[in-house]
Amino acid sequence: MLVTGKQILQHADEHGYAVGAFNVNNMEIIQAIAQAADDLRAPVILQASQGAIKYAGVDYITSLVKTTADRIDVPMTLHLDHGTDFEEIMKCIRSGFTSVMIDASKHELDENIRLTKEIVRIAHSVGVSVEAEIGKIGGTEDQIVVSDAEATYTDPEEARIFVEETGVDSLAIAVGTAHGVYKGEPKVDIDRIKEIDRVVSVPLVLHGSSGVPYDTLEKAVAAGIRKINIDTDIRASFAGAVKAFVAENPDEIDPRKILKPARAAMTDTVKEKIKVFGSDGKA
Ligand code: G3H
Ligand code: 13P
Ligand code: ZN
DSSP states (O other): BOOOOOHHHHHHHHHOOOOOEEEESSSHHHHHHHHHHHHHHHEEEEEHHHHHHHOOOOHEEEEEHHHHHHHHOOOEEEEEEEOOOOOHHHHHHHHTSSHHHOOOOSSSSHHHHHHHHHHHHHHHHHTTEEEEEESBEEEEEEEEEEOOTTTTTHEEEEEOOHHHHHSSSEEEEEOBBBBSOOSSSSOHHHHHHHHHHOOOOSSEEESTTTTOOOHHHHHHHHEEEEEEEEOOHHHHHHHHHHHHHHHTTTOOOOOHHHHHHHHHHHHHHHHHHHHHTTOOOOO
């Protein structure tokens, strides 16, 4: 069943686990995640970036996820990841997304608050949840490129003010993770998560979580992270399985035969993450 971001994260908050938020771009990825969630009885967030929407079309993403949510009996949220454009966010709300992210983190605090507040006002009037971001997470996503030098950790006091002023339902924080493949081992500031969690009333979100060691992710959940975003590791298992299949079967041209092992590999990856996040058996 399709539920709002607020509903799915509220349950996680009450029970001390994190919901996996996995990026989707096509049918096979959606099916792979849904299979993992169903097998492990885990609530799950399916999220599409503006790039995913450009690739697949908002109507395809929405109807694929709705069909999945009707078939599979675990709570599911359809979420816009890193919405930077007002019209794109409105398009998702109109299409039936149950949660959106407004990412105005590249702006100064005042402007971030102003832009976020406007999205919260509109989204809440139609029952859609809102995630926002404060601080700058390293790496690249959609139009936003943040170099390591530019990445700035979230200040707990600013986070408190931001949440109070905007009325957001969840907050993405910068605590040392980065989008994409890590060059070295990420250093995640667990004490900062604890401090932000102490002063902020809404569930906290960790972006750039692919490649983060599992013991670090477990500590992040214990410190108060309630939504964990994973994209790169799913891409890697998809690409790895396709390459291996094609190498072994160079004459195969049937897309179904090529994509089936990739779909299974993505399910395995998602299952592994769900267990680390502690969301298995929570649906
Ligand atoms: O945080 C970014 C996500 O990995 C989405 O990436 O903009 O290439 O779809 P994308
Ligand atoms: P990774 O690609 O590093 O897993 O990050 C995903 C993400 O944060 C999506 O918003
Ligand atoms: Zn992200």
